[in-house]
Amino acid sequence: MTQPILKATNLVKRYGRVTALDHCDFELYPGEILAVIGDNGAGKSTLIKALSGAVTPDEGTIELEGKKVSFGTPLEARDAGIETVYQTLALSPALSIVDNMFVGREIRKKGFMGSALKMLDYPAMEEFAREKLSELGLMTIQNINQAVETLSGGQRQGVAVARAAAFGSKVIILDEPTAALGVKESRKVLELIQDVKSRGIPIILISHNMPHVFELADRIHVHRLGKRLCVIDPKTHSMSDAVALMTGAKEPEAA
Numbered sequence: 145m146t147q148p149i150l151k152a153t154n155l156v157k158r159y160g161r162v163t164a165l166d167h168c169d170f171e172l173y174p175g176e177i178l179a180v181i182g183d184n185g186a187g188k189s190t191l192i193k194a195l196s197g198a199v200t201p202d203e204g205t206i207e208l209e210g211k212k213v214s215f216g217t218p219l220e221a222r223d224a225g226i227e228t229v230y231q232t233l234a235l236s237p238a239l240s241i242v243d244n245m246f247v248g249r250e251i252r253k254k255g256f257m258g259s260a261l262k263m264l265d266y267p268a269m270e271e272f273a274r275e276k277l278s279e280l281g282l283m284t285i286q287n288i289n290q291a292v293e294t295l296s297g298g299q300r301q302g303v304a305v306a307r308a309a310a311f312g313s314k315v316i317i318l319d320e321p322t323a324a325l326g327v328k329e330s331r332k333v334l335e336l337i338q339d340v341k342s343r344g345i346p347i348i349l350i351s352h353n354m355p356h357v358f359e360l361a362d363r364i365h366v367h368r369l370g371k372r373l374c375v376i377d378p379k380t381h382s383m384s385d386a387v388a389l390m391t392g393a394k395e396p397e398a399a
């Protein structure tokens with residue numbers, strides 16, 4: 145079998161007397177969409193935070209492309225090629241689309257103007273943003289200098305996913321990408337996720353929306369009580385199987 149691109153073994157994370165991750169294993173394979181499902185409080189967010197450098201696990205190991213990694217901050221994970229789009233979108237509403245795409249990694253002008261005066265190369269940034277948005281079919285956004293607060297929820301999510309796809313060279317993590325969206329907007333974001341997958345970037349999708357999970361996922365990681373209970377194939381399991389496993393109404397052997 146191919147090597148996982150991202151793998152975690154025996155992750156433990158405790159918050160006082162709460163064990164949010166209880167010897168949890170995880171694998172993401174190249175090119176796949178892996179959904180992570182689980183009841184409220186099962187530990188999905190903590191798992192994703194551990195994989196993306198937002199929390200440091202107390203025990204366990206994480207490997208990216210077969211190499212052990214230990215991220216002290218989300219920035220370190222990002223630099224290693226893991227991009228996360230959080231449910232509470234980390235976009236700055238008052239800034240433009242271009243500015244949001246480049247926050248923290250702006251392109252400087254070449255030579256002295258860039259290195260000493262720290263002047264930004266706006267034309268280059270605009271060109272890059274336009275290219276990335278149009279690659280993902282997001283060019284219905286007319287003006288990339290418009291403030292993000294003037295966009296619809298779906299368009300905002302689109303910008304956040306495009307940013308992740310533009311910079312996330314190895315793994316993209318999407319935390320509830322359709323949670324706040326209407327039917328039409330969700331549809332666009334689902335298509336966008338398929339587009340990102342077709343570019344060969346593997347995706348971890350955390351979602352409570354079973355129809356969306358079953359539409360997109362190649363495999364489904366079922367999380368219960370702080371650990372991976374099982375991985376199911378959406379082609380051979382039903383949504384009610386998944387929910388029963390998630391809630392403990394059913395055990396994996398009987399699934």
Ligand SMILES: Nc1ncnc2c1ncn2[C@@H]1O[C@H](COP(=O)(O)OP(=O)(O)OP(=O)(O)O)[C@@H](O)[C@H]1O
Pocket residue numbers: 159162163164182183184185186187188189190191
């Ligand atoms: N910063 C924290 N401090 C204390 N306890 C925490 C913290 N973060 C998470 N927990 C606890 O860890 C457990 C797992 O939480 P987590 O948010 O990972 O679950 P989840 O599966 O993502 O839930 P949801 O679907 O509701 O978002 C919960 O009992 C939660 O209360």
